[in-house]
Amino acid sequence: xxxxxxxxxxxxxxxxxxxxxxxxxxxxxxxxxxxxxxxxxxxxxxxxxxxxxxxxxxxxxxxxxxxxxxxxxxxxxxxxxxxxxxxxxxxxxxxxxxxxxxxxxxxxxxxxxxxxxxxxxxxxxxxxxxxxxxxxxxxxxxxxxxxxxxxxxxxxxxxxxxxxxxxxxxxxxxxxxxxxxxxxx
Amino acid sequence: xxxxxxxxxxxxxxxxxxxxxxxxxxxxxxxxxxxxxxxxxxxxxxxxxxxxxxxxxxxxxxxxxxxxxxxxxxxxxxxxxxxxxxxxxxxxxxxxxxxxxxxxxxx
Numbered sequence: 001x002x003x004x005x006x007x008x009x010x011x012x013x014x015x016x017x018x019x020x021x022x023x024x025x026x027x028x029x030x031x032x033x034x035x036x037x038x039x040x041x042x043x044x045x046x047x048x049x050x051x052x053x054x055x056x057x058x059x060x061x062x063x064x065x066x067x068x069x070x071x072x073x074x075x076x077x078x079x080x081x082x083x084x085x086x087x088x089x090x091x092x093x094x095x096x097x098x099x100x101x102x103x104x105x106x107x108x109x110x111x112x113x114x115x116x117x118x119x120x121x122x123x124x125x126x127x128x129x130x131x132x133x134x135x136x137x138x139x140x141x142x143x144x145x146x147x148x149x150x151x152x153x154x155x156x157x158x159x160x161x162x163x164x165x166x167x168x169x170x171x172x173x174x175x176x177x178x179x180x181x182x183x184x185x
Numbered sequence: 186x187x188x189x190x191x192x193x194x195x196x197x198x199x200x201x202x203x204x205x206x207x208x209x210x211x212x213x214x215x216x217x218x219x220x221x222x223x224x225x226x227x228x229x230x231x232x233x234x235x236x237x238x239x240x241x242x243x244x245x246x247x248x249x250x251x252x253x254x255x256x257x258x259x260x261x262x263x264x265x266x267x268x269x270x271x272x273x274x275x276x277x278x279x280x281x282x283x284x285x286x287x288x289x290x291x292x
Contacts, residue, residue: 020232023257027209027228053227060233070237 001032001047008054011104013065059097071096092158191272194226195234199243199261199269206247206260209235235259243268 005028009021028050035043063071071093191199197216201207207215209231217225226234238244243265247258261269 016236020236023209024228024232026256027213027231030210031213031228049225049227050229053229053231055229057229057233 002029005032005050005054008051008058011054011058011101013061015065016061055097055101056093059093059100062100091154091161095154095158193224194230195238196272197224197226198231198234198238199265202244202259202261203266203269206258208256208258212259238265
């Protein structure tokens with residue numbers, strides 16, 4: 001499990017890792033050691049909690065490094081205050097985390113491939129497309145359509161959760177009518 | 186930053202550091218203890234919150250005698266303690282009103 005935690009901590013921005021990686025790994029080692037004498041459901045819960053926490057933390061720190069602010073308010077209070085501004089639903093955060101991990105893994109893979117190719121001065125000829133049969137092509141299109149469908153559904157679901165679709169049904173004088181009804185003129 | 190925007194994990198972390206400086210793992214254990222086992226922070230959540238609290242200067246690093254791996258200690262600053270007191274006062278007032286209202290409903 002510690003190996004997985006190391007990989008997840010490696011997803012954080014380098015500036016963040018420089019400051020906190022050693023501390024975080026120390027705490028993760030202690031948590032992991034403490035969980036050894038527990039039942040497997042408790043160990044599984046701990047592993048799930050730590051994994052999600054690290055993924056979310058990596059996403060938030062990358063977002064901060066790129067945008068200059070955190071994707072969620074610095075100290076959100078979800079229990080005792082209502083905020084009128086837009087809030088990312090959890091599904092959006094999860095989706096963006098998955099996309100971030102996919103991008104980072106792709107970049108790392110590309111780096112590994114580029115390092116594995118020895119430097120050569122020989123000219124590389126024009127790259128010709130490989131022949132693809134009808135059935136594989138159909139399968140590729142089908143899989144692509146399914147992926148696009150899932151992504152589209154996830155975006156629509158996230159927007160629905162945020163309540164944005166209700167904005168179109170809001171009339172400017174709706175609040176006044178409500179106030180009159182309640183005797184709050 | 187207005188203190189009324191404290192989330193529960195941040196409030197628990199501040200409470201954990203209120204009586205003495207603690208390092209990361211000790212904060213995790215103490216927040217679980219003071220919440221009665223209800224809140225179990227992950228390491229990622231803890232260090233995200235610690236970084237933000239350091240940025241806001243509500244906490245600071247504390248040079249303890251044991252500074253081995255994973256043993257960096259943190260403590261409240263004067264500003265952090267003041268903001269925590271304001272938050273606790275707000276919660277106490279809210280709790281008092283809630284108790285009165287509920288007692289009025291039940292009677």
